[in-house]
Amino acid sequence: MRRILTLLCAAALGVSVLGGVPAAALALEPTWLSVSSADPLLNENGDGYWESATVSVSTDADAAHWTLTAGGKVVGEADLTTAQLASARTSVDLPIDSATIGAPLAAGTYTFRVTATARGKTPATEHTEIYVSTAPLLASLTPDAAVIYPRDVHPGVAHAASLRHGLDATILKHGTNTFEVVGDEGALGSWIIDPRDSRLRWDGLTSDGSAPAGTYRVRLVVADDRGTRYGPLSRPFRLSSGYRVSQELTVTKKANATRTATLTQRNARVRIANGSLHYRALNTDWRREPLVRTAHRVRVPRDRVAGTQVFVVVRGRWQWPQDPDAEIVTPDGRVRNIDLFAALNKRSMILSIPPRLIHPDGTVRFRLLWSSLGVTGDPHRAGRTDTVGVRVSTYEWHDLD
Structure with a gap:
């Protein structure tokens, strides 16, 4: 009888101790989830640049569902497949384009949101942004003048190369920010694009001084597919070392x-x-x-x-x-x-x-x-x-x- 009472007391003491553990200590661990994009620009116009955006997902979930929304409206959604979930244990890339969504997207900012669940864990939700542009084809640029005279200071001739780039604000912010000048010996260097200026401008100067007389072209340097790509070369223009003296x-x-x-x-x-x-x-x-x-x-x-x-x-x-x-x-x-x-x-x-x-x-x-x-x-x-x-x-x- 004494042995039974001892066991009952021990059991009662155990209940008392467990009842003192904070509720947060007993909460389930959240599902591990990471959602990001190093390639967030989409511009499906057929020129081969930014034809697909990419979202990277890493998770230990047993199931995951994604939605793409704009202004609170869902424009596309799907579950991650079994193969995608397996790859997501490290990282899986999800392409975002009209084939994925089912229709072309209008220009604007979209939210790509993933909700993941795993057995024995609480669900997790993360998101990233996708930026859609509808700018025209990235075509060869045309300089405003066939010849530029950087050493000249008088009006009446072009002193710098000026080329309308045709890029919208979305591409300038998320897809490209530099251009190169290319001569007979290769690229002379790169210059930052001023997002407030609709034109690319080059005054004949390089980091080593004035460029020599010759024929040059301009090309955009774009960020796409997590790397750097070159746009098409512009039409050629000539740099002259000539200058005028007033008399x-x-x-x-x-x-x-x-x-x-x-x-x-x-x-x-x-x-x-x-x-x-x-x-x-x-x-x-x-x-x-x-x-x-x-x-x-x-x-x-x-x-x-x-x-x-x-x-x-x-x-x-x-x-x-x-x-x-x-x-x-x-x-x-x-x-x-x-x-x-x-x-x-x-x-x-x-x-x-x-x-x-x-x-x-x-x-x-x-x-x-x-x-x-x-x-x-x-x-x-x-x-x-x-x-x-x-x-x-x-x-x-x-x-x-």
């Missing part, structure tokens, strides 16, 4: 060669000698009107730097700086007096011609006026216009090669 050019002709008509000649004599216009005053009274007015036309050099100022340079010899004067003929035929001169003295008169006063045929039309401010009746009241020139800014090309 002034003056095209000069004899004054009579630019004269188209003599419009006014009163109380004065005009004669031509060696292409110069020689004036002599004959009046014996004071006259406010010009004694001589001749019409002239000069052509602006075609290689003028666009938009820059044009100067008409008249050279001769006059008694007083006030003896010569000028009127400009506007493209619509109006005649305007010129009150301000770039320079005016006894040997030269320089007229500043804004681009708006150049005629559509590229000419400047103006009138030369001559009077004499000498003492009325003085036989030495004379003047002479020798040449008329056009001064413009031009570029002169230089080449380092």
